[in-house]
Amino acid sequence: MRQFTTRANKNRTALVNLSLGFASTNMDDTKYRLKLVAMERMLKVLYERNILPIAAVGNENTGNFRYPAGFKNVLAVGAVDRSRSVPAWSGSTPKGHATPKPDIYGLGVGIYSAWGRDCNGSCEYMLKRGTSFATPYVTGVAALILSRHPEFSAADVRNALLDTALDPKRGPSKAGLAAFRM
Numbered sequence: 009m010r011q012f013t014t015r016a017n018k019n020r021t022a023l024v025n026l027s028l029g030f031a032s033t034n035m036d037d038t039k040y041r042l043k044l045v046a047m048e049r050m051l052k053v054l055y056e057r058n059i060l061p062i063a064a065v066g067n068e069n070t071g072n073f074r075y076p077a078g079f080k081n082v083l084a085v086g087a088v089d090r091s092r093s094v095p096a097w098s099g100s101t102p103k104g105h106a107t108p109k110p111d112i113y114g115l116g117v118g119i120y121s122a123w124g125r126d127c128n129g130s131c132e133y134m135l136k137r138g139t140s141f142a143t144p145y146v147t148g149v150a151a152l153i154l155s156r157h158p159e160f161s162a163a164d165v166r167n168a169l170l171d172t173a174l175d176p177k178r179g180p181s182k183a184g185l186a187a188f189r190m
Contacts, residue, residue, distance in 0.1 A: 022154055022162070024054060025147040026063035026082070027140035029074025048079045055081040060162040062147045064139035065110040066099035073099040073109055077139075083150075083166055084109035087116025087142040092174070098139060112173055114149075116142030 030044065051061045061082045066074035077084035078101060086109075087098040095117060101109045119141040122131045146169065153168045154160060160168065 021059055022165070023147055023150050024059055024061045025144050026061060026076055027143045029064060029066045029077065031074065044075055047076055048081075051076055051079055052081045055162055058162045060150060060165050062143055062150060064143040067097045067138050067140075068099050069097055070100050071102045073101050077109055078105075078107065080107050083146070083169065084111045085116075085139055085143040085146045086110035086113045087137065087139045088113045089117035090115065095137070097137075098142075110139075112146055112169055114142035114145035116140075116145070 030047075054061055061076065061079075063077040063082045063084055064074070065077040065084045065086050066072065067087075068074070073084070076082050077099075086094060086100065088094055094113065098113075098116070099110070101107065116139055117137045118135050119137065120133055121136045121141065123134045123136065125131050150165050150169055153165055153172075157164070157168070
């Protein structure tokens with residue numbers, strides 16, 4: 009695989025944050041399933057080209073999740089609060105799912121965020137929650153890993169995230185990165 013440090017890859021995208029989601033249920037619609045297959049293929053190509061897709065797993069409670077986070081080549085992100093507890097609304101795949109998700113967790117509760125703009129251009133800020141807030145958190149940690157190891161492939165970044173994530177029961181890992189693995 010080409011390394012990020014080659015001249016051709018110097019300004020190339022290495023990570024894609026996907027704070028969006030499409031239902032994993034009601035798959036009876038053939039057109040819907042075809043769209044999901046097309047999206048999965050596109051994300052697989054990104055991964056094969058050294059671009060790591062990182063996606064929110066959704067806020068539909070345990071046993072419910074959203075695509076694209078459910079796809080194999082996507083790093084799926086759930087949410088934790090500041091005490092490292094997983095809120096009941098943070099999604100996950102049902103037990104026995106072929107690809108258990110989420111893969112990792114990020115801080116997704118009590119996130120101070122811009123939330124709308126008025127006619128004068130002033131922005132309102134409020135505390136928000138959701139896996140769409142946890143996903144950029146994990147993407148930021150991935151960017152820090154890449155800044156330290158620009159030669160890493162997408163698989164290397166994924167493995168580094170999973171290998172160095174904090175274990176909420178044991179405290180900080182050796183690397184001290186701020187993503188969580190349950």
